Structure formats: structure tokens, C-alpha cells
Amino acid sequence: MAAPIEVHQKHRAVIEFLVAEGETPTNIHKRLQNVYKGDSLEYINDWRWACRLNEDGEEGTASVADQPRAGRTATSVSPANKATALIRSDKHITLHELAFELGVSHSSAHSIVNSLEFSNV
Numbered sequence: 001m002a003a004p005i006e007v008h009q010k011h012r013a014v015i016e017f018l019v020a021e022g023e024t025p026t027n028i029h030k031r032l033q034n035v036y037k038g039d040s041l042e043y044i045n046d047w048r049w050a051c052r053l054n055e056d057g058e059e060g061t062a063s064v065a066d067q068p069r070a071g072r073t074a075t076s077v078s079p080a081n082k083a084t085a086l087i088r089s090d091k092h093i094t095l096h097e098l099a100f101e102l103g104v105s106h107s108s109a110h111s112i113v114n115s116l117e118f119s120n121v
Contacts, residue, residue, distance in 0.1 A: 007039050015049045025050040079104060083112045 011032060018028045025047040033040045079102050086093060086101055093101075099109035 007036070008041070011036070011041055012049055015046060016053050019050050019053045080112055080116060083109070084116060087118055
């Protein structure tokens with residue numbers, strides 16, 4: 001089975017095609033259910049996409065890909081991730097140097113190293 005994002009993009013592309021052919025949202029939803037069965041979107045989502053694509057006017061101008069969203073990024077650099085990278089790049093790094101690079105106290109650096117199960121830092 002394809003990833004959920006890929007399935008949703010395929011659905012949106014099919015919806016765009018069927019809207020261009022003049023299909024109603026109800027018929028679009030029925031056709032998607034016949035083809036995708038359990039992986040089909042709910043009617044309200046099909047309807048929203050059909051309306052959104054219908055409003056754009058020119059066929060083929062709407063993007064079926066997800067747009068970037070505001071908010072916190074999906075990945076972040078935690079002190080533990082940064083500590084792992086520093087320790088792996090320099091096997092001879094001291095706890096004092098690690099604390100300085102991470103911008104944390106000596107005891108916090110020690111706790112991070114213990115949680116990562118590195119023995120000789």
C-alpha cells in the first residue's frame with residue numbers, strides 16, 4: 001500500500017480530472033469509493049476538494065500537493081542529538097568541552113551522556 005500522503009495526492013488529482021469533466025462531488029465520491037474502497041476519503045473531503053478546484057477557474061492550475069504550513073518544524077536539534085554528533089565526531093571530547101558546546105551545565109552534560117549510554121567521555 002502507498003503512503004497516505006501519496007494516496008491523498010492521487011485522490012486530489014482524480015478529483016481535479018473529474019471536476020474538469022463536470023462531475024458532481026457526489027458522483028466523484030462514489031467513483032472514488034468504487035476504486036479505492038477502504039482507502040477512500042470521506043465525502044466532506046472529496047466535496048471540499050471539488051469545490052476548491054471548481055473555484056480556481058482554469059483547469060490544471062490547482063496544486064494537489066500539500067502546501068507548507070506555519071508552525072514548529074517536524075525535526076529539531078535536541079541537546080542529546082547534538083551531543084551524539086559531537087561525541088561521534090571527536091572520540092576524545094571531554095565532558096567540559098561537551099558542556100561548553102551544548103551550552104549546558106557540567107551536570108546536565110553528564111546526564112545527557114549517561115542517558116545516551118556513552119561510557120568514556
